[in-house]
Amino acid sequence: MRLFKNGSIVSEDSPEPKRGDVLVDEKGIIQQVAETIEGADGTRTVDCSGCVLVPGMFDLNVHSREPGFEHKETLASCAEAAIHGGVTGLVLMPDMAPPVDSGNLVKSLQDLVSEVSPISMYVSGCLTKQRRGEELAGFSGMASRGAVMLTDADHEVPCPDLLRRCMEYAKDFDLLVTTHGDTPALTKAGAINEGAVSYRLGLPGIPAISQEIALERDMRVAQHTGARLHLQQVSTANGVKSIASAKEEGINVTCEVSPYHLLLTEEDVEDYNTHFKLDPPLRRQSDCDALVQGLIDGTIDAIASNHAPHTEFEKSSDFATAPFGVSGLETTVLAIFDHFISREVFGWDLFIKKYSADPRRIVKLEPVKIATGEKSQFFVFDPNGMTTISRDYLKTKSPVSPFLGKTLKGEIRETVV
Ligand SMILES: [Zn+2]
Known part of the structure; x- marks a missing residue:
C-alpha cells in the first residue's frame, strides 16, 4: 500500500x-x-x-515514430516521456513506416504497444492508403480493430470529393475524422508564419489562410456528411472565429490547440532556432490571445502537445530545410502551469478539462478520476x-523543444x- x-x-x-x-x-x-x-x-x-494531486493527462496528438523511425523515438521512450510529463494516456498518430492504414496494421501496433508501454496508447488509422490522398484506407478493418480516429496526420486530404467519401464512410462506422488543416498550394515550402518576421529573417512564409481555408473546408464537408470532425493544432484568431460559428450552426466539430500556439509567437523565433519550427507555425500575439479566449469560452475543446520528435541532428540543419515539430509530452503541463495557472489566467479545473477529461471524451473514453475504486x-x-x-531532464530520445534551457514554475x- x-x-x-x-x-x-x-x-x-x-x-x-x-x-x-x-x-x-x-x-x-x-x-x-x-x-x-x-x-x-x-x-x-x-x-x-x-x-x-492531478488526474493523469491525455494527449490526442502524439507521433511515437516507432515503427520505422526509431532513431527519433520509440514507443518505450515515448511512454517514458509521457509519464515524466504527467500524461497517462494518448493517441498515436498513424504516420509511421508503414503508415497504419489497415485493420492488420492497427492490430500489430496495438500488440506492440501492449508489449512495451505501461500506459494506454490508443491507435489511430489513416484516412487514405499510405497517407497519399489518393484512395480510401481500409475503414471497416480499422473500425473493427478499434482505431479511435482516422487521420492522415499532417497530410491534408487534397481532394474535397475524396474527403467527402472518407467522412461518409467514417460516419457509417461511427469513426472520428481528424484533420490537420493545411492548404499545400498556399503553404508551399514555407517555414515560418508569413508576415513581418518572415520578411525580416528572409524565410519563406506560411500564410494564416493556409490553415483557415482548410479548416473551413473540412467543417463544411463535415456538415454536409454529418461526420464527427476533430481539428488539430488550431493556430489563428480567424480559425477560432470559424469554429465558434460552425459550432453555433450545429456542426459536429471539436478542436485542439498546442501549448506553443497559446503562449509563443513568431517574435519568439530566436536566431533561426529550429526548435521553434512548428507546423502550423507560431503566429502573432493577437492569435495567442484569441486562442486563450477560445479555450476559456469553450470554442477550443482540448490541449494537445503534437509530440513530434526529430533528432537534434535533423533539427541542426538550416531553418528553411529543418523538419517541422518538437517533443512536447514532457513540457505541456509545466508550460501551461507556468504561463497560465500560476498567473491565474485560468485554473486547474479548466486545464484538467482541456488536457485530461475532454480529450478522453472526444475519443469516447471515460475521464480518469482520483476517487475510491478507480x-x-x-x-x-x-x-x-x-x-x-535541460537535455538531461528530458526522457524523450529527441530533446528538442522551444523551452529547452528555460526554467519553468x-x-x-x-x-x-
Ligand atoms: Zn501531429
Whole structure:
C-alpha cells in the first residue's frame, strides 16, 4: 500500500484544490480518498505537503515514430516521456513506416504497444492508403480493430470529393475524422508564419489562410456528411472565429490547440532556432490571445502537445530545410502551469478539462478520476517547485523543444500509473 498524504486534489469540477489523502493498493487501485487517512503497518507514506494531486493527462496528438523511425523515438521512450510529463494516456498518430492504414496494421501496433508501454496508447488509422490522398484506407478493418480516429496526420486530404467519401464512410462506422488543416498550394515550402518576421529573417512564409481555408473546408464537408470532425493544432484568431460559428450552426466539430500556439509567437523565433519550427507555425500575439479566449469560452475543446520528435541532428540543419515539430509530452503541463495557472489566467479545473477529461471524451473514453475504486492515474505536482528543461531532464530520445534551457514554475514529482 502507498499513502499519498497531506496533499490536495484538483479536478475538472472544482476551481479550488480540496484537501485529500489517497491510499493506493499493490494493484494500483485507489482504496480510499479522505481528508485524512492514517497509514496502517506496512504502508509506505509519500509526503505531499504543499502539492496537488492531478488526474493523469491525455494527449490526442502524439507521433511515437516507432515503427520505422526509431532513431527519433520509440514507443518505450515515448511512454517514458509521457509519464515524466504527467500524461497517462494518448493517441498515436498513424504516420509511421508503414503508415497504419489497415485493420492488420492497427492490430500489430496495438500488440506492440501492449508489449512495451505501461500506459494506454490508443491507435489511430489513416484516412487514405499510405497517407497519399489518393484512395480510401481500409475503414471497416480499422473500425473493427478499434482505431479511435482516422487521420492522415499532417497530410491534408487534397481532394474535397475524396474527403467527402472518407467522412461518409467514417460516419457509417461511427469513426472520428481528424484533420490537420493545411492548404499545400498556399503553404508551399514555407517555414515560418508569413508576415513581418518572415520578411525580416528572409524565410519563406506560411500564410494564416493556409490553415483557415482548410479548416473551413473540412467543417463544411463535415456538415454536409454529418461526420464527427476533430481539428488539430488550431493556430489563428480567424480559425477560432470559424469554429465558434460552425459550432453555433450545429456542426459536429471539436478542436485542439498546442501549448506553443497559446503562449509563443513568431517574435519568439530566436536566431533561426529550429526548435521553434512548428507546423502550423507560431503566429502573432493577437492569435495567442484569441486562442486563450477560445479555450476559456469553450470554442477550443482540448490541449494537445503534437509530440513530434526529430533528432537534434535533423533539427541542426538550416531553418528553411529543418523538419517541422518538437517533443512536447514532457513540457505541456509545466508550460501551461507556468504561463497560465500560476498567473491565474485560468485554473486547474479548466486545464484538467482541456488536457485530461475532454480529450478522453472526444475519443469516447471515460475521464480518469482520483476517487475510491478507480485505477490510479495521477501525478504529484509541486506548485512551489521549479523545473529547468535541460537535455538531461528530458526522457524523450529527441530533446528538442522551444523551452529547452528555460526554467519553468512547478515540478512534477511523480506520476502514479
Ligand atoms: Zn501531429
